[in-house]
Amino acid sequence: MAQVEEKRGVATRTLRNYIGGRWVEAQGAEALDVTNPATGDVLAQVPLSGAAQVDEAVHAAREAFPGWRATPPLERARACFELKYRLEEARDELALLVSRDNGKAIKDATGEVRRGIECVEVATGIPSLMQGANLEDVSRGIDSDMIRQPIGVFAGITPFNFPFMVPMWFLPFAIACGNTFVLKPSEQDPLAIERTFELLDDIGLPAGVVNLVQGGKDSVNALLEHPEVDGVSFVGSTPVAHHIYETSAKHGKRVQALGGAKNHVVVMPDAELDSAVDGVLSSAFHAAGQRCLANSVCIAVGDAYGPLRDALVEKGAAMVVGEGPDPETEVGPVISAASQERILGWIEKGVEDGGELLLDGRGRGSEDGNFIGPTIIEAEPGSEIAREEIFGPVLTLLKARDLGHALEILNASTKGNAASIFTTSGGAMRRFRYEAQAGMLGVNIGVAAPMSFFPFTGWKDSFFGDLHAHGRDAIDFYTEKKVVITRWPKT
Numbered sequence: 481m482a483q484v485e486e487k488r489g490v491a492t493r494t495l496r497n498y499i500g501g502r503w504v505e506a507q508g509a510e511a512l513d514v515t516n517p518a519t520g521d522v523l524a525q526v527p528l529s530g531a532a533q534v535d536e537a538v539h540a541a542r543e544a545f546p547g548w549r550a551t552p553p554l555e556r557a558r559a560c561f562e563l564k565y566r567l568e569e570a571r572d573e574l575a576l577l578v579s580r581d582n583g584k585a586i587k588d589a590t591g592e593v594r595r596g597i598e599c600v601e602v603a604t605g606i607p608s609l610m611q612g613a614n615l616e617d618v619s620r621g622i623d624s625d626m627i628r629q630p631i632g633v634f635a636g637i638t639p640f641n642f643p644f645m646v647p648m649w650f651l652p653f654a655i656a657c658g659n660t661f662v663l664k665p666s667e668q669d670p671l672a673i674e675r676t677f678e679l680l681d682d683i684g685l686p687a688g689v690v691n692l693v694q695g696g697k698d699s700v701n702a703l704l705e706h707p708e709v710d711g712v713s714f715v716g717s718t719p720v721a722h723h724i725y726e727t728s729a730k731h732g733k734r735v736q737a738l739g740g741a742k743n744h745v746v747v748m749p750d751a752e753l754d755s756a757v758d759g760v761l762s763s764a765f766h767a768a769g770q771r772c773l774a775n776s777v778c779i780a781v782g783d784a785y786g787p788l789r790d791a792l793v794e795k796g797a798a799m800v801v802g803e804g805p806d807p808e809t810e811v812g813p814v815i816s817a818a819s820q821e822r823i824l825g826w827i828e829k830g831v832e833d834g835g836e837l838l839l840d841g842r843g844r845g846s847e848d849g850n851f852i853g854p855t856i857i858e859a860e861p862g863s864e865i866a867r868e869e870i871f872g873p874v875l876t877l878l879k880a881r882d883l884g885h886a887l888e889i890l891n892a893s894t895k896g897n898a899a900s901i902f903t904t905s906g907g908a909m910r911r912f913r914y915e916a917q918a919g920m921l922g923v924n925i926g927v928a929a930p931m932s933f934f935p936f937t938g939w940k941d942s943f944f945g946d947l948h949a950h951g952r953d954a955i956d957f958y959t960e961k962k963v964v965i966t967r968w969p970k971t
């Protein structure tokens with residue numbers, strides 16, 4: 481840690497908040513360094529906004545709501561089209577910002593920006609997506625209509641691991657539906673979203689429709705308790721997701737809180753080995769394992785075990801560890817020195833608890849950054865390393881007797897974000913689809929990421945709420961339904 485402190489240069493600038501259509505300083509707020517996780521260089525300082533800044537932002541959003549609500553959906557869709565064009569123009573720049581600030585390989589960062597823009601594309605369909613339903617003659621001479629109305633001010637609170645994409649899961653859908661929005665991004669890598677707000681500023685939305693408050697947990701808690709915030713969209717770790725869910729509900733808000741994960745991939749003896757190995761490795765190690773859809777537990781079924789273990793170790797060792805912006809890099813650094821220490825602690829613990837270190841990624845990558853190379857530990861089902869979220873490039877390998885045993889292991893998890901199976905058997909696939917207790921499943925796919933026109937359907941402790949992020953769930957989440965029953969005098 482001391483070493484990291486020494487390397488740090490002088491901070492370049494302090495980020496500002498974007499409130500009511502203007503960039504404003506967070507007066508009096510303490511600031512944190514934002515560092516490049518590959519080098520330790522200070523990129524900027526981020527203010528830790530408090531209740532006063534949050535109040536200003538919520539107030540601006542509240543003021544903007546009536547006018548934005550009355551803006552025809554087609555005009556709101558045009559704003560989304562305009563945003564899409566600006567994001568497309570800036571996509572390489574945004575990917576580089578994500579890669580430098582978060583550390584992920586430029587290939588992963590480019591994919592992240594693409595997936596984020598797709599959310600904006602889906603939100604352009606709001607004139608169709610937001611339509612209600614009606615029926616004539618629900619009773620004699622009486623008609624009934626269901627309309628959807630925007631609700632008011634929504635807050636988005638997002639994690640470090642997808643600093644551009646996750647805010648895009650929420651912001652475009654919320655504003656396309658006619659709400660106004662306050663975003664509190666991760667304080668660890670806020671640069672790509674700062675740039676995104678510059679683009680939002682350029683498209684000429686009315687002041688206060690979108691607002692950005694930089695900060696940490698104090699700004700979050702001020703949002704959760706603010707009486708003028710109507711709903712909260714959150715993504716982050718399970719304990720914080722639980723806190724967000726409870727506190728928002730206590731304050732009478734609508735809430736969707738996406739939490740942490742511990743995803744399993746099952747490899748059957750009949751799987752195509754090469755495709756399974758590539759799928760497992762890219763899922764476990766790309767983005768340095770810091771993805772909520774990463775399969776961090778691999779269950780080898782029966783005879784799949786020997787060849788799979790050998791190939792995972794051989795190909796995992798060959799993965800290129802380096803700085804994110806280098807096009808050769810497959811595995812970048814983890815987000816912070818604190819994360820690196822925590823993950824190294826998990827590797828030690830896994831071995832102490834009887835695990836076998838098949839591939840040791842410690843010591844790979846430059847000493848200047850928070851690097852850990854692909855690491856594979858064989859362990860027992862039920863051991864702590866096989867149960868807890870590590871959120872780093874550490875894959876736990878387990879053996880199962882048969883598919884039933886693999887499902888038993890998978891379903892014992894308290895988390896249920898995603899799971900995958902590699903098989904050439906339709907019967908095995910069907911049983912997996914039927915019995916696996918996770919919300920997003922991959923069949924011969926390592927990362928089961930729903931496109932933005934489908935919902936992002938975590939289960940168990942990976943999700944608290946009823947309506948998921950993006951897809952049609954987003955329209956339900958960001959609107960209130962109203963039913964009108966009408967009778968007119970006969971003419």
Ligand code: NAD
Nearest residue numbers: 638639640665666696697700716717720738739740741772
């Ligand atoms: P985190 O929970 O530490 O932080 C998420 C957000 O909550 C940040 O904006 C942070 O400022 C805020 N926050 C942190 N601690 C808080 C507290 N005590 N009170 C109030 N607010 C607080 O998560 P992270 O480390 O940024 O992100 C990684 C986690 O996010 C992992 O657990 C990962 O699985 C999860 N994640 C889940 C999904 C999903 O779709 N389920 C997607 C991406 C990431």
